[in-house]
Amino acid sequence: MEEVDTILEVEREFACPRDVLFRAFTEPAAFSQWFAPTGWHVLPESVELNPQLGGRIRHTKVRDDDPEKIWVVDGVYTEVFYPDVLVTRQRISGIAGIDPSRPVELRVEFTRLGQGKTLLRIVQGPYTESAALDYSDGWESILDHLQTYLDTLNTPKDTTR
Incomplete structure (x- = not known):
């Protein structure tokens, strides 16, 4: 049986201020738009975020091609x-x-980091070594989706309509 003793770490630099990233992690409407790896999506109605000591964090992800697979x-x-x-301290099923x-x-x-940039660092575990590798890949995908979400915030809105 594989030991559950591995911590994963993922870092990514974003060209936006900390408070913008912090809100992406703590506001349900924002969170539900990006917080799933490729092939999955967050059910917006499942998101509960109460970012204070002892507050709850809860959400459900569904596989895009198989809605019977939930996480x-x-x-x-x-x-x-x-x-x-x-x-957060969480249970994942x-x-x-x-x-x-x-x-x-x-x-x-x-x-x-200065000049409006932020280093985002994710530390999560403990996992088995194989689960940590899989989850690390998942985080890379999730952070790609975060970048796409942030890009939509910086896209000028068409006000001619």
């Missing part, structure tokens, strides 16, 4: 320091290789 994240915020860090009875911690750090 539920349910947890609580254990640290919230706007706009620097969010930490519906993913092969992840034991829903064993909580994982998700730490999201927002580091100001």
Whole structure:
């Protein structure tokens, strides 16, 4: 049996201020638009985010090509320091290789780099080594979707209509 002792870390630089990224992680309408890996989507009505100490975080992801495959994240915020860090303790169900009875911690750090840029750092686990590798790939995909979402915020709106 594989040990559950691996922590994954993913970092990405974004050309936007910390508070914009922080809101993307804490506002349900924003969160539901991007917080799923390719091939999945978040059910907007499932999103519950109460970013304060002891507040709840919950959402459901559904496989795009198989709505019978669902993945539920349910947890609580254990640290919230706007706009620097969010930490949650969560149980994840519906993913092969992840034991829903064993909580994982998700730490999201927002580091100001200057000139309106932010380094986003994701630290999550513990997982088995194989689950951490899969989940790390999932995070890369999720962060690609975050970039696409942020790009829509920076796109000038057509006001001629």
